[in-house]
Amino acid sequence: MNHSLLSVDQTIALIRAGKTLLLAGEESLLARLPAGRWIGGTIPYFMSEEGGGLHRDKLFVTELPAAIVQEARVVRYDADSVARVYADAPANGFSVILIPAAGRTHLKFALEAPQYERFASRPLVGWITGVEVANIGKVAPKAFDGTGPAALADGAIVMHVAMPPSKVADVGIVNIFKAGDGDTFTFTETGFSAGDALVNGVRQNLAQYLKAKGIDTHLPLVTEYCGARVNVSFQEVDAAAGRVKFYAPVFEGVTYRMARPVGDYVTRFAEEVAREPREAIAFSCNCILNYLYASLEGKKTGQIFHPFTFGEVAYQLLNQTLVYLSVLDA
Amino acid sequence: MNVPPVTDGLWRSLICGERKHTFHSVGAQMFLLRASMVMKRNSSEEPRLIAELHQLFVENADSPSMKRDLQALLP
Numbered sequence: 001m002n003h004s005l006l007s008v009d010q011t012i013a014l015i016r017a018g019k020t021l022l023l024a025g026e027e028s029l030l031a032r033l034p035a036g037r038w039i040g041g042t043i044p045y046f047m048s049e050e051g052g053g054l055h056r057d058k059l060f061v062t063e064l065p066a067a068i069v070q071e072a073r074v075v076r077y078d079a080d081s082v083a084r085v086y087a088d089a090p091a092n093g094f095s096v097i098l099i100p101a102a103g104r105t106h107l108k109f110a111l112e113a114p115q116y117e118r119f120a121s122r123p124l125v126g127w128i129t130g131v132e133v134a135n136i137g138k139v140a141p142k143a144f145d146g147t148g149p150a151a152l153a154d155g156a157i158v159m160h161v162a163m164p165p166s167k168v169a170d171v172g173i174v175n176i177f178k179a180g181d182g183d184t185f186t187f188t189e190t191g192f193s194a195g196d197a198l199v200n201g202v203r204q205n206l207a208q209y210l211k212a213k214g215i216d217t218h219l220p221l222v223t224e225y226c227g228a229r230v231n232v233s234f235q236e237v238d239a240a241a242g243r244v245k246f247y248a249p250v251f252e253g254v255t256y257r258m259a260r261p262v263g264d265y266v267t268r269f270a271e272e273v274a275r276e277p278r279e280a281i282a283f284s285c286n287c288i289l290n291y292l293y294a295s296l297e298g299k300k301t302g303q304i305f306h307p308f309t310f311g312e313v314a315y316q317l318l319n320q321t322l323v324y325l326s327v328l329d330a
Numbered sequence: 331m332n333v334p335p336v337t338d339g340l341w342r343s344l345i346c347g348e349r350k351h352t353f354h355s356v357g358a359q360m361f362l363l364r365a366s367m368v369m370k371r372n373s374s375e376e377p378r379l380i381a382e383l384h385q386l387f388v389e390n391a392d393s394p395s396m397k398r399d400l401q402a403l404l405p
Binding site for chain 1: 344350351352353354355356357358359360361362364366367370371382385386389390392393394395
């Protein structure tokens, strides 16, 4: 599969050649592109062959080969209609979703995707679009429907890709975090923030607990079940206000533990990535927190190239993971 | 790959958490995580979840990860 850092002019040439493209980059670059078979999300951080980096003048271009695209249909959803995303997916294919961070659709998808009709029945991957870290709160992330083209600050842009019967898609996750063997955390409400939590079954204020224990909140909470390891990353711990904010929701009744420390992040991550079948990867994305906490600028973590994102989607919203989609011969 | 019928006890044992398996299929992982949450709240959802899990396997039986899971799950 083809993943490249390209100029706007190079990307325009691909669009005019009729290529099917998944794009990531600064809004000012995406806004210059003509209509075509593409979708794009805002973010300027990428892992390329040069290593991790901030690129304000380049687009990260993933070209889906013609051999795997029987039909590519781009659909715009709002916070309510996104509930159809699984039902709308092709029978043999995959869907790539882009959702701008902090919009109503982001929040609803994060909280409700597992309840959507036909949840997890068809491969769905994608990411939460973002902005340069210095611009958080100043500039709204966007998702672009290249067939318009048009940009959304709230909603979801999805490319539903139908594949020929000779191809099959599979979703994979690289998650270097595993649940530790410390205290358990459960929550009495689903949400992006929490006051109290049940710590080993005893109600405590979570922010004060984390402060008193000196917990490293660069590590996520992790829940594990049937092979799934789902992280919930900490956004803010306000001990004075007694509130903790998360980048993904904690779910009522689910048992979480703090992740085990990972040691040398870059080495650990490179080891995990090296195990993955990278030749068949059609799409991938990785969490901006991995980029920031592991100081990945200028560093290489292997041969999987991707944008860094404000949240990853592998059927549902995830944090601090690398998500990829492989396309193989059936 | 042959997927056992929806009436096979495999599906119920997975939904009820009686059968433990570390899935390779991310779709199955996410579905069963959600199913475990639903079952804690309302066990009457069991028949619907069994049908949905079975359908998930039927529709994705050709994916490499699900083939590995079926091979491990079937006798």
